[in-house]
Amino acid sequence: MVLVPGMGDDVQAIKAGVLEIADIFVINKADRPGAEHTQLELEGMLSMTEELKPIFRTVATESTGVDELVEHLLTLKRPERTNVAQIRGIDHLAIAVRSLDEALPFYVDQLGLHATRRETVPHEKVTVAMLPLGDTRLELLEALDATSTIARFIDKRGPGLHHVALRVANLTALAATLQAAGIRLLAEPQKGAGGHLYVFLHPADTGGVLLELIQD
Ligand code: CO
Numbered sequence: 001m002v003l004v005p006g007m008g009d010d011v012q013a014i015k016a017g018v019l020e021i022a023d024i025f026v027i028n029k030a031d032r033p034g035a036e037h038t039q040l041e042l043e044g045m046l047s048m049t050e051e052l053k054p055i056f057r058t059v060a061t062e063s064t065g066v067d068e069l070v071e072h073l074l075t076l077k078r079p080e081r082t083n084v085a086q087i088r089g090i091d092h093l094a095i096a097v098r099s100l101d102e103a104l105p106f107y108v109d110q111l112g113l114h115a116t117r118r119e120t121v122p123h124e125k126v127t128v129a130m131l132p133l134g135d136t137r138l139e140l141l142e143a144l145d146a147t148s149t150i151a152r153f154i155d156k157r158g159p160g161l162h163h164v165a166l167r168v169a170n171l172t173a174l175a176a177t178l179q180a181a182g183i184r185l186l187a188e189p190q191k192g193a194g195g196h197l198y199v200f201l202h203p204a205d206t207g208g209v210l211l212e213l214i215q216d
Helices: 010-014 035-046 066-075 100-110 149-157 171-180
Strands: 025-027 055-057 087-097 119-121 126-133 136-143 160-168 197-201 211-215
Touching (some): 055 066, 100 126, 149 160, 171 197, 171 211
Parallel strands (some): 025 055
Antiparallel strands (some): 119 126, 126 136
């Protein structure tokens, strides 16, 4: 928070809760008369708070005190980068269907979407058809056989929304961070349709939705 001496009610304003949120106090234009008074008043106010908060005096036009302020700012711990910053968007929404041949005409003929070439992912026991739309895609999944997770999903709940895939910048790093935080991965990151690296997170750790992370 930056104060200027001689404003009269500046320290009074701090009483309105600002004292609690500000981490550093700077009295700028500290060459003005009243700087000493502002500092004393501020110190008096700050002595009532629990944390020790620094007060800097600067004259911005002459750069007085600015180096000290910058030096202090550089010693402060930067907030941890959150995982959110690594999420680029929704890569696709995946729908489990009994048959691509039966499901696709609705999306292609009725909705006018374009389906890309079908691709079989043997280790997931699925055949995939992608339907690009805007910045994202719909992924239709058909089971290769009765032991496929898609077949088991349909047996249990019927066809429908199966998972949501988020596009991430660095999947390996994010997966490791999540795992360290106790989030369960259903398998190690591996390559799937289109050669993209992907991993599934346990629905019990994501609010009940099967979440896939996929790398650009
Ligand atoms: Co997917």
